[in-house]
Amino acid sequence: MDISQLALIAALGFAGLLFLIAFLADREGRPRWLASPVVYTLSISIYCTSWTFYGAVGSAARNGLEYLTIYLGPTLVFIGFWALLRKILRIAKRDSITSIADFVSSRYGKSDSVAAVVTILALLAAAPYIALQIKAIAASFQVLGSAPGDLTGAAAAAPDPVVAFWITAGLALFTILFGTRTVDINERHLGVVAAIAVEALVKLVALVAVGALAVWGVADGPSDLFERMADSAVPLDTPFGMRWVGLILLSGAAIICLPRQFQVTIVENEREGHLFTAAWLFPLYLLVMSLFVLPIAVIGLDVLPEGSNPDMFVLTMPIAEGRTDIALLAFLGGFSSGTSMVIVSCIALSTMISNHIVMPLALRSPGARLQGGGDVRRFLLVSRRLSICFILLLGFIYLRTGASGEGLASIGLIAFVGAAQVLPALLGALYWEGANRRGALAGLIAGGIVWAYALFLPNIFGGVAWWDALAEAGPFGQAWLRPGALFGLQTDDALMHALFWSLTFNCIGLVLGSLSRLPNPIERLQAALFVGVFREEAGAGTLRGGAASADQLFDLAQRIMGADRAYDIFRSYARGQGAATEFPTVDDAFIAHLERRMAASVGAASARAMILSVTGSETISLDELVRIADETARLMTYTSEVTRKSDEIERAATQLKAANDRLRTLDRQKDEFLSQVSHELRTPMTSIRSFTEILSGTHDLKPEEQERFIGIIHAESIRLTGLLDEILDMSVIESGDGERALEPVDPEAALDQALDACLGLLRTGDVRVETARVDRAVLVQGNLARLSQVFINILSNAVKYNTNDAPVIHVESQVTADDYIVVIADNGAGIPPEEAQTVFDRFSRGRTAGTQIGAGLGLAISHAIVTRSGGTLRLLPGSGGARFEVRLPLSEAESLA
Amino acid sequence: MREGGRARDLALIVPVIGLFALMPPLVGLFVGGAVAGVPLILAYLFGVWLALIFVALLLARRLKGQAEARDESGSTASS
Numbered sequence: 001m002d003i004s005q006l007a008l009i010a011a012l013g014f015a016g017l018l019f020l021i022a023f024l025a026d027r028e029g030r031p032r033w034l035a036s037p038v039v040y041t042l043s044i045s046i047y048c049t050s051w052t053f054y055g056a057v058g059s060a061a062r063n064g065l066e067y068l069t070i071y072l073g074p075t076l077v078f079i080g081f082w083a084l085l086r087k088i089l090r091i092a093k094r095d096s097i098t099s100i101a102d103f104v105s106s107r108y109g110k111s112d113s114v115a116a117v118v119t120i121l122a123l124l125a126a127a128p129y130i131a132l133q134i135k136a137i138a139a140s141f142q143v144l145g146s147a148p149g150d151l152t153g154a155a156a157a158a159p160d161p162v163v164a165f166w167i168t169a170g171l172a173l174f175t176i177l178f179g180t181r182t183v184d185i186n187e188r189h190l191g192v193v194a195a196i197a198v199e200a201l202v203k204l205v206a207l208v209a210v211g212a213l214a215v216w217g218v219a220d221g222p223s224d225l226f227e228r229m230a231d232s233a234v235p236l237d238t239p240f241g242m243r244w245v246g247l248i249l250l251s252g253a254a255i256i257c258l259p260r261q262f263q264v265t266i267v268e269n270e271r272e273g274h275l276f277t278a279a280w281l282f283p284l285y286l287l288v289m290s291l292f293v294l295p296i297a298v299i300g301l302d303v304l305p306e307g308s309n310p311d312m313f314v315l316t317m318p319i320a321e322g323r324t325d326i327a328l329l330a331f332l333g334g335f336s337s338g339t340s341m342v343i344v345s346c347i348a349l350s351t352m353i354s355n356h357i358v359m360p361l362a363l364r365s366p367g368a369r370l371q372g373g374g375d376v377r378r379f380l381l382v383s384r385r386l387s388i389c390f391i392l393l394l395g396f397i398y399l400r401t402g403a404s405g406e407g408l409a410s411i412g413l414i415a416f417v418g419a420a421q422v423l424p425a426l427l428g429a430l431y432w433e434g435a436n437r438r439g440a441l442a443g444l445i446a447g448g449i450v451w452a453y454a455l456f457l458p459n460i461f462g463g464v465a466w467w468d469a470l471a472e473a474g475p476f477g478q479a480w481l482r483p484g485a486l487f488g489l490q491t492d493d494a495l496m497h498a499l500f501w502s503l504t505f506n507c508i509g510l511v512l513g514s515l516s517r518l519p520n521p522i523e524r525l526q527a528a529l530f531v532g533v534f535r536e537e538a539g540a541g542t543l544r545g546g547a548a549s550a551d552q553l554f555d556l557a558q559r560i561m562g563a564d565r566a567y568d569i570f571r572s573y574a575r576g577q578g579a580a581t582e583f584p585t586v587d588d589a590f591i592a593h594l595e596r597r598m599a600a601s602v603g604a605a606s607a608r609a610m611i612l613s614v615t616g617s618e619t620i621s622l623d624e625l626v627r628i629a630d631e632t633a634r635l636m637t638y639t640s641e642v643t644r645k646s647d648e649i650e651r652a653a654t655q656l657k658a659a660n661d662r663l664r665t666l667d668r669q670k671d672e673f674l675s676q677v678s679h680e681l682r683t684p685m686t687s688i689r690s691f692t693e694i695l696s697g698t699h700d701l702k703p704e705e706q707e708r709f710i711g712i713i714h715a716e717s718i719r720l721t722g723l724l725d726e727i728l729d730m731s732v733i734e735s736g737d738g739e740r741a742l743e744p745v746d747p748e749a750a751l752d753q754a755l756d757a758c759l760g761l762l763r764t765g766d767v768r769v770e771t772a773r774v775d776r777a778v779l780v781q782g783n784l785a786r787l788s789q790v791f792i793n794i795l796s797n798a799v800k801y802n803t804n805d806a807p808v809i810h811v812e813s814q815v816t817a818d819d820y821i822v823v824i825a826d827n828g829a830g831i832p833p834e835e836a837q838t839v840f841d842r843f844s845r846g847r848t849a850g851t852q853i854g855a856g857l858g859l860a861i862s863h864a865i866v867t868r869s870g871g872t873l874r875l876l877p878g879s880g881g882a883r884f885e886v887r888l889p890l891s892e893a894e895s896l897a
Numbered sequence: 898m899r900e901g902g903r904a905r906d907l908a909l910i911v912p913v914i915g916l917f918a919l920m921p922p923l924v925g926l927f928v929g930g931a932v933a934g935v936p937l938i939l940a941y942l943f944g945v946w947l948a949l950i951f952v953a954l955l956l957a958r959r960l961k962g963q964a965e966a967r968d969e970s971g972s973t974a975s976s
Contacts (some may be wrong), residue, residue: 226931
């Protein structure tokens with residue numbers, strides 16, 4: 001089999017395996033190891049994409065040690081987790097943050113515009129990054145498929161558009177199936193995390209395997225390797241200058257600001273403690289990945305023909321050495337690197353697009369109809385799926401238009417500079433309380449524009465005539481505006497040029513924008529909550545009461561709770577202290593007490609922040625704080641509107657609860673009914689079974705005995721059939737399904753039918769029937785057959801349960817103004833008062849019934865029929881025989897007449 | 898200063914030391930030459946890297962222990 005076919009099968013099989021892992025991890029009761037810090041660390045390793053897997057070797061072959069900067073920056077960030085990542089994580093967990101756009105915008109007064117700008121920036125930056133992955137995967141396919149003699153990896157320079165397109169489509173499908181099976185409220189994807197953790201292991205093992213082949217398979221151990229290194233073209237004396245510094249800072253920014261890194265490090269984090277492990281384990285992973293890059297580059301340059309593409313050494317070097325097994329492993333490693341990056345990037349970006357661009361637009365558009373919860377869910381899912389296709393399409397377009405000639409690493413760096421534009425706003429959010437929305441927007445937009453103009457667009461349009469003309473002369477002939485040399489900064493390094501100017505303008509925008517106006521109250525509040533996230537923890541037990549006077553505290557409290565209440569609190573506390581003055585002595589206990597009271601109005605965190613500011617361990621001035629309090633008071637008026645709404649919701653909830661209780665009762669009744677039915681059915685069934693067993697098991701039965709048994713079986717079968725009919729009737733009537741509609745009928749006709757039907761029964765029982773019937777035609781709403789069923793039932797009960805020696809049944813019908821009434825009475829023993837209550841219940845056969853057969857559903861059915869017709873069926877009180885009254889309302893046609 | 902304060906200060910300063918060690922002009926000193934056959938610059942960069950990881954491992958353990966102890970005392974105090 002051809003190795004490229006083998007690779008295709010391996011890739012598909014591997015994708016299937018990932019699905020299985022994701023599926024198992026998403027199930028309830030997932031295995032414990034999934035929640036381990038190791039899995040968390042491995043999921044962060046999506047930082048190592050195709051860029052690392054293929055591109056780092058290429059970068060090492062071209063620029064020597066420079067590739068290390070991409071891993072040293074993140075190492076420093078993770079080693080310094082205590083200051084930065086832990087703070088972001090704590091805030092994100094407290095506020096249920098769903099993405100980096102959400103995080104930044106939430107700090108700047110929950111601003112939609114900031115979120116949208118961050119999202120657009122992230123989307124643009126993602127295009128080259130995703131193009132890089134498509135390019136690498138397509139190239140790896142083509143290298144495996146190219147003629148065995150051609151190991152130059154030339155295909156990697158310009159991937160076949162058809163292959164690239166199908167890979168893009170495949171990735172879109174894969175990501176949609178993977179990432180958007182559900183919309184999770186807190187945007188966590190356990191299955192995806194498990195799958196990318198496995199992919200992280202695969203790429204590590206693959207790169208180490210290729211590296212081991214280089215060191216011990218081709219070279220003769222490390223010492224030989226270092227000798228070859230000294231002779232090779234790999235430049236070890238990389239100039240450690242601006243670019244080295246810039247790239248370390250840039251990669252450090254990227255590990256925080258890339259949307260997918262934020263997703264796995266912050267959003268998918270399960271426990272803060274996991275970060276303590278990732279702090280050293282993730283740098284270790286990076287170190288191991290980087291360790292073998294240089295050997296592969298050195299050996300690749302040695303064994304492969306001159307002019308080979310170093311970006312594909314990881315793949316071509318094993319092939320050149322005849323190790324197709326390792327080449328295949330390397331292919332899977334590269335596939336893992338590319339797919340895991342694309343999946344998580346698309347998930348993170350599609351969340352941002354749907355939450356911060358599509359949803360706000362949908363909510364604002366006048367025709368928006370997004371009420372029911374299910375609607376929004378569906379809407380979100382669809383918008384996320386479309387976003388994923390859109391993101392991948394952008395990547396594909398980028399691949400087709402620009403950058404196809406460049407190495408993988410330099411494409412990735414373009415994306416890094418784009419993502420790094422979020423850094424100033426992010427750091428401002430965490431450490432500078434004065435930063436506000438205007439500053440954040442100004443910085444993001446200024447930095448984003450410079451990035452696009454100096455790096456992103458040149459990469460797309462480079463080689464196109466009009467752009468080249470513009471780049472040469474500058475727009476409008478202004479040489480100082482040339483995208484490659486802004487303000488006359490002449491440099492060969494377009495990347496550093498763009499990084500410098502974009503971050504410079506970004507920071508200037510942030511600082512000047514923030515200083516140009518005072519933060520509004522909500523910004524100030526969020527600033528205190530973000531910058532001071534650990535203050536709560538640190539402040540516990542370290543309150544210094546002496547720093548604040550009672551006057552100051554009262555001033556603050558009265559603005560939040562109103563003067564009267566604040567006065568009450570202060571005075572009653574002062575009395576408790578035994579002080580003669582109106583104001584208590586300020587001590588820790590009193591401050592804690594006041595804080596609890598204030599927390600009830602403004603929430604614990606704000607109360608803590610405000611109190612701390614008065615007690616002196618805070619940088620916001622008291623004046624500012626008082627202003628917050630004023631705003632809070634104004635907000636609280638608006639809040640009363642909200643309170644009214646929430647009252648309505650509460651009422652609805654109460655109604656729902658009542659409905660729920662009713663449903664529960666019905667459910668219990670249904671259960672009881674089912675158990676009764678099975679009990680009733682059991683009795684005849686048991687006797688049929690036992691007599692059948694006797695008949696089939698005993699051969700010397702006398703014929704008359706046989707006959708008697710068969711008779712019993714027959715009788716029981718009839719009883720069973722009758723019972724089933726009744727149950728069926730019951731369910732039909734109660735549910736109303738399949739029941740004919742009500743129509744005006746003559747109840748007298750029904751009564752006649754019933755008397756006729758009972759004629760046989762009456763004769764056998766030698767029963768005398770006395771009737772006193774209404775003498776005119778009557779119409780009621782009902783159903784003829786059902787009504788006569790009711791009468792038959794009552795009549796036959798009157799016969800069956802009549803123990804009198806000379807049984808008499810009295811049937812009397814009459815019409816009142818509204819109703820038609822039939823009373824059927826007998827002269828039997830009557831129904832004991834204690835049974836009168838339950839006579840209409842299902843299966844309530846009279847205890848006095850003795851030998852009578854019947855399921856005890858007759859009266860229940862009758863009752864249901866009459867009720868459905870809008871009438872009543874009841875047992876009239878009184879001694880003597882039983883007297884049943886059927887009362888049916890006259891039909892409208894009748895009462896009008 | 899309370900116990901554990903030093904560990905926290907160290908956690909803040911270690912990345913700064915790491916950055917300093919990896920920045921020019923310090924890295925430039927190690928270009929050229931070799932130790933035991935290994936190019937000096939490689940030995941230096943990976944050595945600093947490993948040392949940083951090791952220190953981070955120790956610090957993370959220490960700080961995690963403290964954080965858990967604080968959570969525990971916090972929860973018993975409030976219950």
